[in-house]
Each structure stands twice: as C-alpha cells, then as structure tokens.
Amino acid sequence: MASLPNPSLSSGLSEGRRRTDALREALATRVVVADGAMGTMLQAQDPTLEDFEQLEGCNEILNVTRPDIVRSVHEAYFEVGVDCVETNTFGANHSAMAEYDIAERVHELSESGARIAREVADAFGARDGRQRWVLGSIGPGTKLPTLGHVSYGTLRDGFQANAEGLLAGGADALIVETTQDLLQTKSSILGAHRAMEATGVRVPLLVSMAFETTGTMLLGSEIGAALTALEPLGIDMIGLNCSTGPAEMSEHLRYLTRHSRIPLLCMPNAGLPVLTKDGAHFPLDAEGLADAQETFVRDYGLSLIGGCCGTTPEHLRQVVERVNGVTPAVRSPRPEPGAASLYQTVPFRQDTAYMAIGERTNANGSKKFREAMLEGRWDDCVEMA
Known part of the structure; x- marks a missing residue:
C-alpha cells in the first residue's frame, strides 16, 4: 500500500518555500539588514564550563x-529592527x-542552532506580521586545505x-562566511x-570572504581571483565580512x-x-x-x-535607521571572462601576441621547463605551455 503524505511535513515545506521566496524578493528590491557579532555577546553572559560540557x-x-x-542574542538583534540573524553555528564544521573530539555532532549542533533562530524569528513575525529570516552560518573551520592541513573531501563532507x-x-539561506582559502571556500559551496x-x-x-589589511585573503588571493573562481559555482550572492572595518x-x-554578475x-x-x-x-562606533x-x-x-566582530545591537539599530528607505544604487557590472x-x-584579452595558460610553465615547479x-x-x- 502506498504511504499517505504527511500533511505537517508538506505544510512545513510550503512555509519554508514561502519564506525563501520572500527573502529572494527582498534581496532583489531593497537592502536587507542582518545582525552583528555573536561570540562576544554569548561570552558576555559568562557561561560556565559545565555549560560548555567541559569544552x-x-x-x-x-x-x-x-x-x-543563544535565544537572547537573537532577540536583542531582532528588537533593534534587523531583518535576519545568523545561526550560532560558525564553528559547527x-x-x-x-x-x-566531537566531529560526529556537526549535524546535531547545526540543526539545534538553526532551530533556535527559527523559533525567535517566527515569534517576532507573529508579533507584528513582519517576516524575519534565518541565515545558516557556515564558518571556515580551522584547517586550510591549500596548505595540506586536511583533505578536500573531508572538509566537503x-x-x-x-x-x-x-x-x-x-534556515532560509546558507551563508559561507569568513572564508580565507579559495579551496576551503569551494569545499563549503559544494558541501x-x-x-x-x-x-x-x-x-x-551566499558567500562572504575575509580580506586582510594586506588587501588579499589569508593565502594571498586577490579580489579578482576570488570572484573569477567562485562566481561560476552556483552561488546567489558574494561579498565581504570580518578581518577589517x-x-x-x-x-x-x-x-x-x-565586475560581479x-x-x-x-x-x-x-x-x-x-x-x-x-x-x-574595536574602535568604530555605531554612528561610524x-x-x-x-x-x-x-x-x-x-x-x-x-556587522561582524565588535558590532552590537546598538550598531545595528543605527544601521537599520540609516538605511531605512534608502534605495541601493543600480549596478551596471561589466563582467570580464x-x-x-x-x-x-x-x-x-587577446593582444597582438598569443596568450598561453599552463601550470607546467613554472621554473620553480617544473625541472623540465626550467632546463x-x-x-x-x-x-x-611553447610545447609545454
């Protein structure tokens, strides 16, 4: 006998699609405001070692x-008028x-973090009828695959x-954030x-990269390299967070x-x-x-x-007030393959000379080419190129 559909599951999926469609519409028509720092606000409440399960x-x-x-942090940001909050899952990878030594708990901690944010967002929405959203935070982790710290497959999974x-x-969206290594970023996106x-x-x-004061990502990637490498991977938005002001x-x-499409x-x-x-x-005040x-x-x-590190509900309150009614500039990007x-x-770009692209044309990495x-x-x- 064929199993009957689960009405509650169908209802949940349709509600999720409605929220997602509303988020896409908002992002396409106005500026959406997210929350600020999470970690410092959690630590300010002085959780005990028992709260951390000795971790x-x-x-x-x-x-x-x-x-x-965790709920109190989300509430503090929604109280000042933000549209969405990020989940407390930056390190759940x-x-x-x-x-x-709790890698097996990644799914559990991610789901619980999203569920808390979802409940708070829904509660605020029920209060005034205004839709709030949850951005599922996917942090970079602590290992850089480009430097051989960990395998790509392990990170991706x-x-x-x-x-x-x-x-x-x-979660209404996923945000791959504070990325420092393009290979790690790709593993996050594919995962x-x-x-x-x-x-x-x-x-x-969404993908948000961290650029150092040197002007590049941690491993030396320029902004153009990041855009060229990541934009074709089926992402909906790209930008910056953390590291600097x-x-x-x-x-x-x-x-x-x-340049971004x-x-x-x-x-x-x-x-x-x-x-x-x-x-x-962090010296930048809310007005700044x-x-x-x-x-x-x-x-x-x-x-x-x-906002990211050092930003507070007061920072975001002033951001919300300042951008309320501001129409984002109309962009006319000119992508360059x-x-x-x-x-x-x-x-x-084809100039008068030919252009060769080849990994083998490296005097340091190829003895044959160097000789x-x-x-x-x-x-x-030329043949090697």
Missing part, C-alpha cells in the same frame, strides 16, 4: 545546553569540532553535514549544494560592483581591533558603521548588510 570556548555547544543564552543540519533546523540536493530544500547560497573594504567592493553583501568589523590590557577593542553602510548601499548597490590561479585573475628555458629551447617551452 571551553565551544560556543556551538550552547545551542544544546543553554539555548536561552568538521575541522573545528574535531579539535574538541563536513560542510555538507553542517548545511544539512541548518536546513533541517529551518552546501550537496546538502540541498540530499534534502530537496533549495535556499539562497569598512574603510579597508571599500576598494574591494568597488571591484565587485563593477550577482548581488553583493558586506558585514564589516567595528574597525580594526586595538589591543589593550583588557583585550581587543551606519555612515559606512549607508555609503556602501548608495555607492555600490549592496543587497545585504550587517578570465582564468584564475590561487592568487590572481587573468582576463581573456628548457635556461638552455634557450623556446619551442620546447
């Missing part, structure tokens, strides 16, 4: 042991959880478990796609607004941290962040904004 600093454990603390848990808990295929739930997939992000956003996001820190005897202090985000929306046409290495992108070059055997060099 000190593992904030994701609080999704299970102290959901009241294989490499981070493996350091606590761990991120898939992370994403499946977030979708099961009710998220696999999760959506496995669960049958399709949500927007808005002042250091301006030129990267300028590049993205000129997909919408943009930006969630900066409250300035560059200043080390004091009491720890790191609001000024910067309003400028970014007007100049670069951002669709999603928020090209190929990217880890470090930079090379546009497909041919030193001996002046140019035909051999």
Whole structure:
C-alpha cells in the first residue's frame, strides 16, 4: 500500500518555500539588514564550563545546553529592527569540532542552532506580521586545505553535514562566511549544494570572504581571483565580512560592483581591533558603521548588510535607521571572462601576441621547463605551455 503524505511535513515545506521566496524578493528590491557579532555577546553572559560540557570556548555547544543564552542574542538583534540573524553555528564544521573530539555532532549542533533562530524569528513575525529570516552560518573551520592541513573531501563532507543540519533546523539561506582559502571556500559551496540536493530544500547560497589589511585573503588571493573562481559555482550572492572595518573594504567592493554578475553583501568589523590590557577593542562606533553602510548601499548597490566582530545591537539599530528607505544604487557590472590561479585573475584579452595558460610553465615547479628555458629551447617551452 502506498504511504499517505504527511500533511505537517508538506505544510512545513510550503512555509519554508514561502519564506525563501520572500527573502529572494527582498534581496532583489531593497537592502536587507542582518545582525552583528555573536561570540562576544554569548561570552558576555559568562557561561560556565559545565555549560560548555567541559569544552571551553565551544560556543556551538550552547545551542544544546543553554539555548536561552543563544535565544537572547537573537532577540536583542531582532528588537533593534534587523531583518535576519545568523545561526550560532560558525564553528559547527568538521575541522573545528574535531579539535574538541566531537566531529560526529556537526549535524546535531547545526540543526539545534538553526532551530533556535527559527523559533525567535517566527515569534517576532507573529508579533507584528513582519517576516524575519534565518541565515545558516557556515564558518571556515580551522584547517586550510591549500596548505595540506586536511583533505578536500573531508572538509566537503563536513560542510555538507553542517548545511544539512541548518536546513533541517529551518534556515532560509546558507551563508559561507569568513572564508580565507579559495579551496576551503569551494569545499563549503559544494558541501552546501550537496546538502540541498540530499534534502530537496533549495535556499539562497551566499558567500562572504575575509580580506586582510594586506588587501588579499589569508593565502594571498586577490579580489579578482576570488570572484573569477567562485562566481561560476552556483552561488546567489558574494561579498565581504570580518578581518577589517569598512574603510579597508571599500576598494574591494568597488571591484565587485563593477565586475560581479550577482548581488553583493558586506558585514564589516567595528574597525580594526586595538589591543589593550583588557583585550581587543574595536574602535568604530555605531554612528561610524551606519555612515559606512549607508555609503556602501548608495555607492555600490549592496543587497545585504550587517556587522561582524565588535558590532552590537546598538550598531545595528543605527544601521537599520540609516538605511531605512534608502534605495541601493543600480549596478551596471561589466563582467570580464578570465582564468584564475590561487592568487590572481587573468582576463581573456587577446593582444597582438598569443596568450598561453599552463601550470607546467613554472621554473620553480617544473625541472623540465626550467632546463628548457635556461638552455634557450623556446619551442620546447611553447610545447609545454
């Protein structure tokens, strides 16, 4: 006998699709405001070692042991008017959880984190009829595959478990954030796609990169290389978060607004941290962040904004007030096809000379090419290229 459909499951799926459609519409027509820092607000409530199940600093454990603390952070941001919050799952991935010897709990902690945020978002929506959304946070983890710290497959599968848990808990979108290594970023994106295929739930997939004060990602990737490598991977939005304040992000956003085919996001820190005897202090006040985000929306046409380290509900309250009614700039990007290495992108421009792209043409990595070059055997060099 064929099994009967589960009405509650069907209702849940249709409600999720409705929320997702509403989020896509909002991102396409106005600026959507997300929340600010999570970790510092959790730590400010002084959870005990027992709350952490003896795993000190593992904030994701609080999704299970102290959901009241996590819930209070989401409530604080919704109270000041943000449209969406990120889940407390930044470290709910294989490499981070493996350091606590609880890698098998990635799905559990991801689902519980998303469920808490979902409940708070729905409660606020029921109160005033205004839709709120949940962004499922997929952090970078603690291992860099490009440097051989961990295999690509291990990371990808761990991120898939992370994403499946977030979708099961009710996330309206997935945000691959604070990415530092393009190979790690790709593993996150592929893991998220696999999760959506496995669960049958399709949500927007956002990618947010972290650029250092050097102007590149941690491993030296320029903004052009990142865009060329990531944009074709089926993502819905790209942008920046963490590492620096808005002042250091301006030129990267300028590049993205000129070249990116997909919408943009930006969630900066409250300035560059200043080390004091009491720890790191973020100097950018709420008015400064609001000024910067309003400028970014007007100049670069951002669709999603928020805050990262050092930002508080007060920061986001002023951002919400400042961008309310502001129409994002209309972007007219001019994408430039090209190929990217880890470090930079090379546009497909044909000048008077031919252009050769080949991994083998490297005097450091190929003894054969180096010897041919030193001996002046140019035909051999061209053949290898």
